[in-house]
Amino acid sequence: MPDNDRKGYTVRAGHDVVSAVQLSRNLTACIDSWAEARHISRSDAIGQLIELGLKAAPATPVHRTVQRHSSEIEDEAISLIRAMLDPSLPVEERERRIRRLIEGPPEFSEERMDLPKHRK
Numbered sequence: 394m395p396d397n398d399r400k401g402y403t404v405r406a407g408h409d410v411v412s413a414v415q416l417s418r419n420l421t422a423c424i425d426s427w428a429e430a431r432h433i434s435r436s437d438a439i440g441q442l443i444e445l446g447l448k449a450a451p452a453t454p455v456h457r458t459v460q461r462h463s464s465e466i467e468d469e470a471i472s473l474i475r476a477m478l479d480p481s482l483p484v485e486e487r488e489r490r491i492r493r494l495i496e497g498p499p500e501f502s503e504e505r506m507d508l509p510k511h512r513k
Contacts, residue, residue: 467495
């Protein structure tokens with residue numbers, strides 16, 4: 394086993410850019426098993442696994458995912474709050490209470506990252 398394999402990474406000679414990635418022993422063992430089953434080197438296995446991972450996970454912008462999840466959470470919260478409010482309250486008061494609970498106190502609205510910023 395070459396000296397540079399002891400820490401869980403391989404440096405290939407002859408490459409212009411050399412970078413090292415430290416992997417746990419368990420992960421290194423899994424990669425070595427995967428490479429051995431395919432009769433390839435560890436560095437080739439790592440390259441192929443990265444390519445497979447990039448193909449399998451389409452790049453989804455995080456803010457869209459967070460927005461979608463936050464709107465779903467907000468809708469669920471609104472329906473739960475509606476169920477808990479006194480049905481004898483006027484509609485305007487019910488909506489005001491829901492809005493206050495969902496958006497929070499006005500003094501903190503500038504701190505919310507998920508709400509659009511209002512122009513002053």
